Amino acid sequence: MKYDGRFGQYGGYYVPEVLIPALEELEEAFFKYYKDEQFSNELNDLYKHYAGRPTSLYYAKQLSEYVGFKVYLKREDLCHGGAHKVNNTLGQGLLARYMGKKKIIAETGAGQHGLATAMIGALFGMEIKIFMGVTDIERQSVNVHKMKLCGAEVVGCEGGTGTLKDAINDALRYWTAHVQDTFYVFGSACGPHPYPTIVKHFQSPIGTEARQQCLEQTGKLPDMVVACVGGGSNAIGIFSGFVDDKDVKLVGVEAGGEGVEKGKHAATIVAGKVGVLHGSRSYLLQDENGQVMETESVSAGLDYSAVGPEHCYLKDIGRAEYVAANDEDVLDAFELLTKKEGIIPALESSHGLAYLVSLKGKLDSETIVVVNLSGRGDKDVSIVEKHRPV
């Protein structure tokens, strides 16, 4: 490999030897094409006409009045497919095409990344296999059906609790056996190098656009940028636009589940210890022996025991702050945005909103907070209905 893929002590590529040639090939291709004019033009064209970029930055007036400061929502929920995930799958899919790969695999938690991969499979005429935990298949059945409609095969993964971690295990296992002709479209800014770097790059339009839009609409930079963090791809995407603006506070909101103190959560940075999982060193939810713990969250997309290495680094150097939001507060925030603005947010994104609500009355009325609304909540309506019958 040309680079070590480190963010401070985090990251790296802790993988079986058999995966090295594929990661080397991927690293080489990414650094060859990511600034290439033809590649960039093609990708930007797809971002614009296929994904619907730039997404808007929306001033949420009613929500702002409720919390007592100015709230702007970066509307990634308006992306094709209903979430930010398509930014990354278009980028990696195009990269796969430039590399001549026709077989694609991906893991998925909530199904958003699986769906976004299935979409580009249809678009580019590629053969797609999506690995998904059996629990997630059950709770995100609509997305499963959509993936199948796009022509993807959905492979159920049974290990552990049948969630994202198990899907990644099985996707990595499949990849080791089919490494010569298969491209693995990794969905979050974690996993082995070069994925954290690749995913951040393809999600960086969120931050670039949000920064410019905020300047255009308010004449200044936001005071705070908030995003939910599972693996951390939407968060690193929006943070990347502001990380050099030292006065902009960055806040990542993890899944507090039933409560961090109860041990049933997915708040990896808030409550984890440093470890190595899925090819990367990061904070990790694990027991005292180093066995990886199962996670719990109302949102399938944040249900992950590890987290992107760059977030761990941003935490350690004090550049970003990480907090947890509990399921009940997340459901409240889901309902609040829906009632106040007529926007149904994904439960993942509702974590950022829950943090926002926790700041109600605590910030100056001129304070500008940008929240990354990473996805829309259509997929979650039946889950919310179970918890909060209308």
Next chain:
Amino acid sequence: MKTYKELFGEIENAALIPFFVIGDPDFDTSLEIVKTAIDAGADILELGIPFSDPIADGPTIQKADIRALESGMDVHKALDFIKLIKQYKDIPIGLLMYYNLIYQYGAEKFFNDFKAAGGNSVLIADMTIDDAAETIELQKGAGLDTVFMVTPVTEQQRMEKIAAQSTGFIYTVSVLGVTGSRDSLSSSVGGLIENLKKLTDVPVCVGFGISKPEHAVSVAKAGADGVIIGSKIVSLIEVNLGDKAKILREIRDFIKEVKKSLVAGCS
């Protein structure tokens, strides 16, 4: 304590190296199983400490990991287990495990404690020579041999680096993919062994997918110094759960059969 070098110097046929997950299905049964394997003719033991997320393993060994974890196996108990084996017989022991367990235990302490328990080498399934800088000196400092993997897709230059870093043996993966029994072996393994033999005097052992005596013989004939059999043996535990006598009998018979074939095959 017997070194790999001594062992490979003593035996005439290819070394028979069964793999077990320590604590599968429970501590005491696992101990009896491993002792049975030693009595049946195992030359070296390859042992795994169970991990929650074994990404390099197929379903058979994943399930063994789960059984062992559910029976309460952890790193401390695994080291106790190794001491008991070494009391039974001075046989070389290599570990095949995942990095997070070592990392949480404390790498330096882990290698020292494993050496003190009588172990010979630790192959970390999710650590290649590129990241090995953070452990290799600690392993050597503890007096352990180093073992790294070579696969059918490893490039020549990298193979040279791996060979140069390996002091115990080279774990050659015969097929692409995770651990698991396969009906037939890849034909490329012969070329891989031949290639490695030109690079190093360190023994070359072959694993992944070997499930029949004839596989072992063909790998030995291709020049391997050792044959590692994992999933096939672990599956004999899985299919006979609840009947300990049968587990022991079938493992004994299988290992004896492979051993006999290896001895016959090299004469």
